[in-house]
Amino acid sequence: MSSTDNVNNATTATIHWNPEGTPVATDYDDVYFSVDNGLAESRYVFIEQNQLSERWLNHPSPCYTIAETGFGTGLNFLATWQHYQQHLADNPNSAVKRLHFVSFEKHPLALKDLSQALKQWPELAEYSKQLIQFYPAIMTLGCHRITFHSPLPITLDLWIGDVHENMPEVPNTRSGLVDSWFLDGFAPSKNPDMWSQQLFNGMAKLSAANASVATFTAAGFVRRGLISAGFAAKRAKGFGRKREMLVGQFIGPKQPAELHQRLYHRVAIRPGESVAIIGAGIAGASLAYALVKRGVKVTIYDQACAAAAEASGNKQGAVYPLLSPNQPNVSEFFQHAFNYHRHLADQLEQQGYPLDQQRCGLLQLSYNQKAAQKNQNILDAAYPVELVHLVSSKQASSLAGVSLSNEALYYPLAGWVNPKQLVNTLLKVASLSGLLDIQYQQQLVAMNTTEHHVELTFKEGLQQHDNVVFCQSHSLLELEQAKHLPLTPVRGQVSHIDSNPKIGALTKVLCYEGYLTPASQQQHCIGASYVRNGVSKIMDEQEGLDNLQSLQNCQAQAWNQQLSFAKVAGRVAIRCAVRDHFPLLGALPDIENIYAPQYLQQWQQQTPPYYERCFIAVGFGSRGICSAPFATELLAAQLCGEAIPLKQSSLDSLHPHRFWNRRLIKNRPLELRYR
Structure with a gap:
């Protein structure tokens, strides 16, 4: 039978089989291939x-x-x-x-x-x-x-x-x-x-x-x-x-290129050129994996002594799509990012590299009126039931293995993954190509472009590459050419909770004001605080208590009242966020020249200014584990001049020039800061 056709759901084909065993499309009365x-x-x-x-x-x-x-x-x-x-x-x-x-x-x-x-x-x-x-x-x-x-x-x-x-x-x-x-x-x-x-x-x-x-x-x-x-x-x-x-x-x-094509122009590298990547987190590792598959030589630099030193280093990260029916491009991007993440994990397993993960399902609880309305909006959008559907509080409790007070949206194919292990697996597989070099304890302090290469100045010395992609966190804002990017550092503290027989019965990821994961190695993760412009990496006792209190307030249940912090009580990392929930993906904008009179007078005939040979994949916020592998696959396809697997209208929403482009089109004054 065919499913119901709507804006978010495909209609599968209704077929029957003729006497020769050939499939026939019932709606079109035609065979799928020659009977002969x-x-x-x-x-x-x-x-x-x-x-x-x-x-x-x-x-x-x-x-x-x-x-x-x-x-x-x-x-x-x-x-x-x-x-x-x-x-x-x-x-x-x-x-x-x-x-x-x-x-x-x-x-x-x-x-x-x-x-x-x-x-x-x-x-x-x-x-x-x-x-x-x-x-x-x-x-x-x-x-x-x-x-x-x-x-x-x-x-x-x-x-x-x-x-x-x-x-x-x-x-x-x-x-x-x-x-x-x-x-x-x-x-x-x-x-x-x-x-x-x-x-x-x-x-x-x-x-x-x-x-x-x-x-x-x-x-x-x-x-x-x-x-x-x-x-x-x-x-x-x-x-x-x-x-x-x-x-x-x-x-x-x-x-000839139209206005829209010029404003949202995407730049490729030249065949045979190499790429330097700054940052060995989920974005940098995913991009390296995507580029070496295409035969591109890659060098990763990271200021830490190992990969996944920032937000990608958490023990467990929830993997599920951000659905926002009022923002169709957000939903479009995250649905396909979620699908791609699952496919990537399956690919790695097929190659003999299984991930530390559980596709256990995720419950997004209607813990108050605002959350219930948000869930109802998602339900009304009629996404495929394989992606998300409503369950009662009784059903949610049965699925989760613990008592829950509210109905919930259930994402049956969602779950959690160990982000640090994912990053290291991607780097390991990419290294097998012979095209990847990784250099740690390299702190970038300056960048300069020439006609033929990019000069990267580290505290440890000068390096030259054909191209560079910046994939690091808030430290990118310390770079002179990037200091006005619309990025906001966000401090996040995750709490580690020792499991016990009551909370250990939990089998699904729970999302409410925060999130709670099923146990891994006898510990649960509860997270996470969200402190805009916070850059301290020192553990804060109150933030840990707030994480616990958020769970207990949203679900006042016996199973979550007697909880104790693990010996390592948590972890702090600094994420980078963009106000419209999309990362910045593409050429690094030359913001000073966006405001230059010669561009503002002729912007309709020109490509927005950008730094030659310089690209960015930043601003993933708290959703980078799910979205970064797909986003960097998009960027790798762009850099190599290949087909990009996302609708142009949604791809425009990732373009680094989007905030300035929108104001120019609407004839509004430009703002210097978009944070």
Whole structure:
């Protein structure tokens, strides 16, 4: 059955099976692949007619991007993955070293239907097994990034929702993103809404120079639509009993950058360049992991003597999405960050590096009227029940293993992770590439850019790199070029509580004014204080007592009244927050020149000023454990000029220039400080 279609939830496909065992989309009355030989058709129409082997040999970039309309059973993706592996085996010096597959699907198959359909292709079992393993568990609308490592790396971006809504939201590059198109929706006669001039024009906007296109249909209006959009489309011999099909190449001119593209321009590094990262917390480690996967040489510098010395060094951190129905971009970003965090953990486990974590579920308690209204707003937004749903106080108590006074929102796939172990695992796996160097006890005091490199002055000496990404905490504000960034240091103290038989029965993470975790090594974490502009790292006895009191006030239960601090009573760290809950992700703004008269007079014709070769991934606040791995995957894709797995409208909300851009567009005076 289909789920209810709404703004936050995808409608899964309703299918049935014909006598030949082929899946048929009930709503479109069309098969997902050819009854004769779907795999052979996929190889002929899309792989052969797009001339992929020939194009991969001499492609100008190490990354090749294929885009597809209609993911269906994933047959085209799996066939392409298999073909790419064989191509590299036969051509080890091929120019293309990374394959990126972007697919649009309005009605994704349910996992059980996908599994049944792919049983027809045993020769693809090596690949379909992984697709089934990592297929999205929560079908939220937007882009789901899935990366596969075996037998060869390949990235799948599965865009769930109407292609006419999603395609304009795909972040583009100035030279175009897509190198080949698989135009493979249901037949035009069955699905006329998809085969539109709007679609063809959208394809043209995303196409790189000479991008190829192939489709099984030979319909005249499709050929004319492609030609009108800028493709040289022609008929070719069809597969099997089909007399003709269409092939083509993009020859149209690229459109000049519009105002929005200039204001939210994203900068890439040059091929072959290295990157220095300042900070070995969750952001720095995640970024290093994402970059070395792309073949980028990375050096991490940290002023501490080990990784995860700041907020990333806590024993337990809750992992769940921040949902804010009144701020759709916030919810969009955090839903996909949550999904990606789960996928990353699964990836690491597949590679033999399991994390210290529990996907035990999380209860967000309606502990007072304000919290109850907030929870109701989330409930009214109708997110997928696999993501979040309401439970009564009785159900919450049963789930948690302890008595609870209030109903709650239940996040069944949420839980906790050991942040310090996560950071060290990412660094360990990244180091295996041979592309990562880590240098501790390096305190940055100054930075200077030249035409060809960045000079980083540490107390211990001068270092030069092609590029730098700042991922540290509030210490970034001590840098002259970053002192006016809209960042606020926030002191947070987490308390460690010895477990006992009563509180030890807790099986879920509890969220209220603070949070409480199930026991790990006979201790619970209660947190955390939130002191804006606090930078002291000295443990405060009163803050620890306040953490306890917050739990007891929100849930006056016998199980939480006799609690004692552990021998190591807690931990203090300084987080960095941004007032709109988004991190700053992208090029480092040159704030002085934003206020310069020459820019203010011509801002509509210019790219906002930024420091060449300098980037930032900062301001994750108290949600960095969940959001930083996804955010740095976005940044790594940007730096390497690849597809970015987030809607453009949400990506704009992460842009470091966003506060100034918004005021310029609204013709409002600029403010120097946004904290």
